[in-house]
Amino acid sequence: MTTAALGQWVRRFADLVAQHRDELTDLDSAIGDADHGSNMDRGMQAAVAALDENPPATSKALLSKVGMTLVSKVGGASGPLFGTLFLRVGGSLGEVAASTPQELAAALRAGLGGVVDRGKAGPGDKTMYDALAPAVDALDAALSDGADLSVALQNASQAAAAGRDATTPMQARKGRASYLGERSVGHQDPGATTVALLLEAAAGSSLGASGSGRRDT
Amino acid sequence: MxxxxxxxxxxxxxxxxxxxxxxxxxxxxxxxxxxxxxxxxxxxxxxxxxxxxxxxxxxxxxxxxxxxxxxxxxxxxxxxxxxxxxxxxxxxxxxxxxxxxxxxxxxxxxxxxxxxxxxxxxxxxLLGKSAQLASPDDDGLSGSAGPGGEEVGVLTVRNPHGLHARPAARLVREVRALDASVLLRNLTTDGPSVPGDSLSRVATLAAAQGHEVEVRASGRQAREAVDRLLDLAKRRFGEPAEQVPGPAAPTPPTIPRGP
Missing domain, CATH: 3.40.50.510 (Phosphotransferase system, mannose-type IIA component)
Structure with a gap:
């Protein structure tokens, strides 16, 4: 898994966010402040522009640039949350140009830890956690079973989608949606929806293309 | 800071x-x-x-x-x-x-x-606003009735704008410098007792000009605390008698602009 593939993942994610921008904002208008789609789109467009302007050479540099851009450009709570996710994933991968599938899985788990540190959310709170945690678990499980990275990322993407769907009957316990109490039940969580797009982008990118091998370990 | x-x-x-x-x-x-x-x-x-x-x-x-x-x-x-x-x-x-x-x-x-x-x-x-809006039955801030041996005095607020933030801050500094526990109570409004070492709490006294404030002090420097606070009140907590600048928390609505 190369830094270039990470860049492709980020761009694909930005494309998916742009395509689903209105849908994300609609979801957020039901239980939030109706800006998630436009905020994330603004942030990811800026992140891609930053990568274009000065393409980073290492995985940490690339994902840190994405994270810091989101932190500054998104504006809502998704900024520090997705920003922390990218910063932690990048920090875990380090100043390298390629990583093993296991290193990527460990990095995503570190990213999940960052999201928990920042948002203090746990299972069933109807947040991005409910899509991200099952995806990270699925990625680990598939790699442990000997699957190659492309298959493992497909599993992770499916787990994220299932986690996203599972947020609909939940009652929100974090963020602005929690002000709604029981009225948040019946609406799919926008943050979990965006996480499903992030994993869909990973599964559809070239992240898994070179990934069956265990680099040099 | x-x-x-x-x-x-x-x-x-x-x-x-x-x-x-x-x-x-x-x-x-x-x-x-x-x-x-x-x-x-x-x-x-x-x-x-x-x-x-x-x-x-x-x-x-x-x-x-x-x-x-x-x-x-x-x-x-x-x-x-x-x-x-x-x-x-x-x-x-x-x-x-x-x-x-x-x-x-x-x-x-x-x-x-x-x-x-x-x-x-x-x-x-938020305590100032909470106290202001509390129903008369609420007595959340009241402490009062300390043990025996406490010193008690009554000061009169002379500041034209009452015991607003700046004089209140001066009072709190004075209390903090002493080895004494001080409770204050606005006798004029019959309000609850508040600790004299907290600016936020002292603000809840809403003590306007002419209000009488009871000072109850205990501890080694109890007597000194009462004397110093009464003296400080006479000196309008360090504010000049005339031309008192600035807004007073407890006494709107005619608020002169600060310099």
Whole structure:
């Protein structure tokens, strides 16, 4: 898994966010402040522009640039949350140009830890956690079973989608949606929806293309 | 001692700072803002917060006041982004409500309070409003009736604008410097007793000019505490008799502008 593939993942994610921008904002208008789609789109467009302007050479540099851009450009709570996710994933991968599938899985788990540190959310709170945690678990499980990275990322993407769907009957316990109490039940969580797009982008990118091998370990 | 205001809205932050600075009468408190993505776009930016903390930062540290939601998350992230752990250790994120907290924090900081005290005062900033709006049956703040051996006196507030933030800050400083526990009670309004070492609590006295305030002190310097506070009241807590600048918390509505 190369830094270039990470860049492709980020761009694909930005494309998916742009395509689903209105849908994300609609979801957020039901239980939030109706800006998630436009905020994330603004942030990811800026992140891609930053990568274009000065393409980073290492995985940490690339994902840190994405994270810091989101932190500054998104504006809502998704900024520090997705920003922390990218910063932690990048920090875990380090100043390298390629990583093993296991290193990527460990990095995503570190990213999940960052999201928990920042948002203090746990299972069933109807947040991005409910899509991200099952995806990270699925990625680990598939790699442990000997699957190659492309298959493992497909599993992770499916787990994220299932986690996203599972947020609909939940009652929100974090963020602005929690002000709604029981009225948040019946609406799919926008943050979990965006996480499903992030994993869909990973599964559809070239992240898994070179990934069956265990680099040099 | 520096303050940082984090808000989704830049105009809101600017106005909150203007409100707080009106209480300072020219004393210098460094207040930096990190608010909005630009003048009109709502949002918070952890990098901007980090930079504001760096601008406000000094040996006494920084207290950060925030509005809600992402303001809190971004402020926490800003601490992570500060590379220097020594700087990070000198920053307190305050759980205070933004406007009330900022005003109290600014007054406390201008009065020379350190970071812990500024943060503590800010955290209690809602008490004044709570006391004002509490039903007469609520007696949440009352402590009163200390053990025997306490000293009691009554002071009269002579300041034209009452015991507003600045004289109140002077009173609190005096109490804190003494080895005594001091309870204050507004006899004129028959209000509850409040600890004299907390600016936020003293503000709940709502003591206007002419009000009588009971001072009950216990501890080694109890007598001295009563004498000093009564003397301080006679000297209008250090404010000049004429031309009292600035707004008085307890006595709107005719508020002269500060210099």
């Amino acid at each position: 520096g303050l940082v205001v984090v808000s989704h809205s830049r105009p809101l932050a600017r106005s909150a700072i203007a409100l707080a600075e009106e209480m300072l009468h020219g004393s210098s408190v460094r207040i930096e803002l990190a608010a909005g993505l630009d003048d009109t776009t709502l949002g918070t930016d952890a990098v901007a917060i980090m930079e504001a903390i760096r601008r406000a930062e000094g040996p006494d540290g920084v207290v950060v006041l925030m509005d809600l939601g992402s303001a809190v998350l971004s402020a926490e992230l800003a601490l992570d982004l500060l590379e220097d752990p020594d700087v990070r250790d000198r920053v307190t994120l305050s759980a205070a409500p933004l406007v009330e907290g900022l005003v109290v924090a600014a007054v406390a900081a201008a009065g020379g309070a350190g970071r812990a005290e500024v943060a503590s005062e800010a955290r209690d900033a």
